Amino acid sequence: MPLPDDRHxxxxxxxxxxxxxxxLESFGRLLEGQDDAMPGYSRTMVEITDPEVLRxxxxxxxxxxxxxxxxxxxxxxxxxxxxxxELAAADAYEVSDYQRxxxxxxxxxxxxxxxxx
Numbered sequence: 001m002p003l004p005d006d007r008h009x010x011x012x013x014x015x016x017x018x019x020x021x022x023x024l025e026s027f028g029r030l031l032e033g034q035d036d037a038m039p040g041y042s043r044t045m046v047e048i049t050d051p052e053v054l055r056x057x058x059x060x061x062x063x064x065x066x067x068x069x070x071x072x073x074x075x076x077x078x079x080x081x082x083x084x085x086e087l088a089a090a091d092a093y094e095v096s097d098y099q100r101x102x103x104x105x106x107x108x109x110x111x112x113x114x115x116x117x
Contacts, residue, residue: 009087010111012036012103014043014077015063016056017090025056026093027086033078037106038113041075042068046116050095064097066116079111087112 013033016022023031046064048054053062065075082090091100098114105111 008081008083010079010109011082011087011090012038012077012079012105012111012113014038014065014075014113016059017080017093018078019057021058022056022093026089027082031080031082033080034107035076036079036109036111037074037076038065038103039074039106040068040071041065041103041115042070042073043075046097048095053093053095056093064116065113074106079105079107079109090114 011017017026018033020030023029043063043065045061048057048060048062054060094100094114097117099117100112100114102110103113103115
């Protein structure tokens with residue numbers, strides 16, 4: 001049973017925050033997510049040079065999203081329910097190429113997501 005919303009935030013991931021090893025290292029647990037999508041965004045890749053992020057993810061190139069001019073574009077991913085402390089841990093994981101913003105997902109839910117800074 002989900003906890004009250006005042007104790008949790010929604011976080012949408014289209015990339016490495018979906019990886020088990022990143023979740024365990026960042027949050028100390030595996031997150032349960034639901035499929036969703038971000039309408040009006042497109043996905044590209046960015047090279048990561050931060051040694052700690054490279055160690056956690058094991059991947060040199062990470063996906064990154066930006067608003068798209070094509071309204072048909074959307075980025076698929078998962079939406080997770082996280083605590084404020086876990087959201088802070090996600091902030092610490094993401095490098096300066098990303099900024100956290102609130103977006104309305106295809107499902108109608110509003111969630112935090114990291115987009116191109």
